[in-house]
Amino acid sequence: MEVGQMQRRLIEYTKSLFMEGILDDQFLQLQQLQDESNPDFVVEVVSLFFQDAEKLLNDITRALDQQSVDFTKVDAHVHQLKGSSASVGAQRVKNGCIAFRNFCEEQNVDGSLRCLQQIKQEYYHVKNKLEALFRLEQQIVAAGGSVPMMELSF
Amino acid sequence: MGMSGGSAEGNDKSEGQSFSCKNKLTALVVDNGGVCRVIQTALLRSYGVETEAVETGEAEVELIASGATFNLIIIEMLLPVLNGPETARQIRTMGAQSMILGITAFFDERDQQEFLAAGADEFIEKPLSPEVVIPIIRELHN
Numbered sequence: 001m002e003v004g005q006m007q008r009r010l011i012e013y014t015k016s017l018f019m020e021g022i023l024d025d026q027f028l029q030l031q032q033l034q035d036e037s038n039p040d041f042v043v044e045v046v047s048l049f050f051q052d053a054e055k056l057l058n059d060i061t062r063a064l065d066q067q068s069v070d071f072t073k074v075d076a077h078v079h080q081l082k083g084s085s086a087s088v089g090a091q092r093v094k095n096g097c098i099a100f101r102n103f104c105e106e107q108n109v110d111g112s113l114r115c116l117q118q119i120k121q122e123y124y125h126v127k128n129k130l131e132a133l134f135r136l137e138q139q140i141v142a143a144g145g146s147v148p149m150m151e152l153s154f
Numbered sequence: 155m156g157m158s159g160g161s162a163e164g165n166d167k168s169e170g171q172s173f174s175c176k177n178k179l180t181a182l183v184v185d186n187g188g189v190c191r192v193i194q195t196a197l198l199r200s201y202g203v204e205t206e207a208v209e210t211g212e213a214e215v216e217l218i219a220s221g222a223t224f225n226l227i228i229i230e231m232l233l234p235v236l237n238g239p240e241t242a243r244q245i246r247t248m249g250a251q252s253m254i255l256g257i258t259a260f261f262d263e264r265d266q267q268e269f270l271a272a273g274a275d276e277f278i279e280k281p282l283s284p285e286v287v288i289p290i291i292r293e294l295h296n
Binding site: 026029030032033038041044045048049052076079080082083084086087088097098101 | 185186187188189190192193194196197200230232234258259260279280281282283284
């Protein structure tokens, strides 16, 4: 596949992630922060997000598995997950955290567990999508092309 | 701290805004989340703000106690042990004149009141964005 085709494929793939609500404009902000002095910024930050999110999801799972659930602790983990998902543009994960927090406030264990499953699904979904996006970018660079940037919507 | 004369140079990432680097602004990011810490730091640096970051309120208080000064301090609400408002209260008591921006994952009016009463100048929900940063930088330069 020639570089131009790969670039068009990347643009269409990225657009689809926004259209499906998997990513929001904050992801474009991350791309704006990438430059020659920081050429791998997006991949590095997203990788950090993956590490943090998986740890937080494990922590939340363990906390909800306790005989007596400490919802203050659960809330703190959700707070951090919402902050980081909002900051990288992982919209559906962010929205899952908003729903989850309502169950925390009600101290509703069953509701929290169902919501947690939903967040985990959304997290692995966005992880797969972003890893595919980064692979497309790598293929373009390996073929001697440059990665096209999406435009900001505001 | 005003804008210097002559051509401005900066590290503009959007909207063609550029700021003088003659008197560089300084900022401190206080957030226990690594992702937020990295992104907020990168955003501020992209506007030419010399930015440091720490993970805890205690580390921030130690820095201020050691004599460090910053034009802007961004503090996460839900820091472990010494939370955001308590951190702000302690550094205000120490005489810190910085602009303090409280930041949180979930905006709540009670948290806002608590943070402002503790000495913060503003309180916003994450993510930190150019729409928030640019007016703050303008204000600090003026």
